[in-house]
Amino acid sequence: MNDMKELSRLIGELKEQIDACTRCGMCQSVCPVFSETGRESDVARGKLAMLDGLVQEMFKNPNGVSDRLDRCAFCGSCAFHCPGGIHVLEIFIKSRSIISGFIRLPWYKKIIFRWMLASPRIFNFIITLLQPFQKVFIRPANPFIGTSCSRVFSPILKQRHFIPLAPLPFHQMVPSMDTPPGSAGIKVAFFTGCIVDKFFPHVAKAALNIFEYHGIGAFLPEGLGCCGIPALTSGDMKAFHQLIRSNIEKLDLSRFDILVTPCATCTFTIKKIWPLLCQHKAETLKHRIEKLSSVTMDISEFLVKHIHLKASSVSNHPLTTLSYHDPCHLKKSLGVFAEPRTLLRSVAGYTLKDMQNADRCCGMGGSFNLNHYEISTRIGMRKRDDIVDTGCAVVATGCPACMMQLSDMLSKAGDKIKVKHTIEIYSESLK
Ligand code: SF4
Ligand code: SF4
Structure with a gap:
């Protein structure tokens, strides 16, 4: 009482x-x-x-x-x-x-968040162990999109069509890096994020390709962990604060100008939630968190604002129709919606056709999709219909979690539409 x-x-x-x-x-x-x-x-x-x-x-x-x-x-x-x-x-x-703080966290959540997620070394080790065994439990679902589904009934996977773990996560391809600024005269810290690291490492490779092409210095410290949002939305504040502490220790602010991420949710979490929930921390730590959040940006926003990429007037034929889904955490939480479109319009060979309700939620919502998959699917299928109505061959977005949800919905409907990250498309255009 x-x-x-x-x-x-x-x-x-x-x-x-x-x-x-x-x-x-x-x-x-x-x-x-x-x-x-x-x-x-x-x-x-x-x-x-x-x-x-x-x-x-x-x-x-x-x-x-x-x-x-x-x-x-x-x-x-x-x-x-x-x-x-x-x-x-x-x-x-x-x-x-x-x-x-008032409810007892189930034991399995404590194991997942405090002992696994909050410790990047253990988390990465477990994922590396699991990766070769996933073939036993899953089979290809829609090879065009690259999804798989469960071979047998699984209470966790349900009827999902999901992106399987990549053969090699990005942190094993590139454990760390520290390159000086080149012609762009600017250096970024790169926060990969868990989903890109483990499911879409080619997106992180695309980012490095872009940095190199434009002469942007890149700082990638070894052992960066999750931004903490899965722990936070599942109610594990202890794991959330552990992750902030561990990440902030590795992100030495004197080594870069701007922190960029290819994940809308990581950007939102670092920029808005870290400072919001760290008001009680010691002054020095609080100051570092606030400073870091003030220099954190979505990667498309960074490229358009700092590298001054502009929409191209080049028109190649035939053009591939491309549509763009606004991740909620980019548009509604951070006001970033023009820059990804500018980036996509800078790529010759594509024509960008906006879908109806481009900023309507895809239904992913992190743990929401895990806990309420049936509602999440109903929301996601509306998004799928809007994508299909454009007649596009490719749908781009700026959040790997949205990429997962769009892949699931399009795959289940049997569509042949590629799901790509905005910077993946831009990187492919660089010679
Ligand atoms: S009802 Fe909803 S929209 Fe209206 S003031 Fe309350 S939160 Fe805002
Ligand atoms: S799902 Fe509904 S209540 Fe939750 S953030 Fe979106 S609009 Fe607000």
């Missing part, structure tokens, strides 16, 4: 932000989860009302509140469209971090 009082007190610190919600309902029309379920507790307004109920001690069940907060694709559409400018994701993140 005392625990509940303490929980109400801590959530009460967000009360001013929660009370700013006028219950106008604008978020209903843009919430991808609500559009599938029609449940008020799935939309931002309902979740904020529930948190208010927790503050007023009307609810006594932190697990129940946590489960309802978990039914969220974390897309930020509600915040983006909220007329009151309420920072909904910040409220969700902070309340989840508070509630996670």
Whole structure:
């Protein structure tokens, strides 16, 4: 009971932000989860009302509140469209971090997040062990897209068509690097991110190709880990802070000008969530985190703003039709949507055709896809229909998690549309 009082007190610190919600309902029309379920507790307004109920001690069940907060694709559409400018994701993140202190994390989550994910060496070792065995359990699903599916019923894989682990992760191809700035006169730190490292290492290779082509110095310290978002959204704050500490120690700010990542979610996490949840840390560490977040950028944004890449006027025939899906964490959370399109328009041989609802969530949402696959698929299939309607041969995006979801949806529907990262397409155009 005392625990509940303490929980109400801590959530009460967000009360001013929660009370700013006028219950106008604008978020209903843009919430991808609500559009599938029609449940008020799935939309931002309902979740904020529930948190208010927790503050007023009307609810006594932190697990129940946590489960309802978990039914969220974390897309930020509600915040983006909220007329009151309420920072909904910040409220969700902070309340989840508070509630996670009051609920017992299942033992298997502790093993996954604290002992595996939070220790890059152990995590990488386990993935290396698993990679050769995956063939036993999976078979090709759509070779055109490069997906696989489970050979037997699997409660984890369900009916997913997924991208298998790459034969060699990027960190084994390039364990570290430190090259000086060339003609561009600028040096970046490269934060690969777990999904690119283990599933799409060719995307990281594409980034290095671009750096070399444009004379950009690159700093890649050995042993960088996950950005922490899977631990955070699963309620393991301890693992999340362990990862921040371990990464920040390796990212020596005097060695580079800008930190770039090819993952929209990593960019958002480092830029917005690390400083948001590190206010209580010691001044020196807090300062380093804030400094790092201020120089963190999405890689397409970096290339357009710092290398001044421009849309090409060259028109080659025949042109391949290309469409672009806006990752939620790039457009809605960071305001990056023009730069990836500029980058794609700079590539001769493609014509960019925007899909309907290009910024509508694909339904991935990290742990949301794992925990609520059926809703995630319904959201994803709407995205698939919008992609197919453009008649494109290739769909580009700037987030490896979105690449996974788009591959799953297109593959399951039997489509022959390639899913590529924006910088992969740009890199292929460089001679
Ligand atoms: S749009 Fe904003 S103010 Fe309106 S109900 Fe949703 S969260 Fe509340
Ligand atoms: S973040 Fe997205 S899924 Fe979650 S409540 Fe807001 S609009 Fe709905």
